[in-house]
Amino acid sequence: MTKDVTELVARAQELRQQAHHDALTGLLNRRAGEQQLQRCQRAAQLECQGYALILADIDNFKSINDRFGHEEGDRVLQRCAALLSRKVRSGDALIRWGGEEFLIVLPGCKLAAAQELAERIRRTMACEQDAVVGTITLSLGVGAWQPGECSSTLLRRTDQALYRAKTSGRNQVAVAP
């Protein structure tokens, strides 16, 4: 009987893990990430505790897949996820937001600190050499919550900053005004 209960609890934990996490990278999946973002937004409105976002996107990822194959592309995604995991603090949320795009939610973080973190991430990624693919770079957009703003507006501003980082040459950080 006790063994059955233990197995059920373990299975429930496994299912919860699968429901909230991306199978390839182990990061939070988009749905769980959206919930984290909403929690952060509520705290911002109720307690006036701001937060910041970083959107990081691997540069020219399609050509990595094309040149080295989809499996190597998957490994590059895992490598990026591992690097990002090393850079964030325990209260932050690290999310696989899309194919080769990652969102970091930083509760209580101001714009300047988020920009510094994004720059540290960019530099570390660009300096490390992957044995197969060589240099991998990231473009990053950074935004900080403004009073009265909803999370989708902040997300849109941060995405626009990421777009500027891409169109300005990639391997750079752009900040949402």
Ligand SMILES: Nc1nc2c(ncn2[C@@H]2O[C@H](COP(=O)(O)OP(=O)(O)OP(=O)(O)O)[C@@H](O)[C@H]2O)c(=O)[nH]1
């Ligand atoms: N290996 C692998 N590839 C993926 C995965 N999800 C998305 N992709 C690929 O990621 C690529 C993204 O390509 P684009 O959107 O053109 O972006 P990009 O080549 O990185 O170009 P820029 O973002 O403009 O620098 C597509 O070729 C997708 O097939 C995945 O889970 N694994």
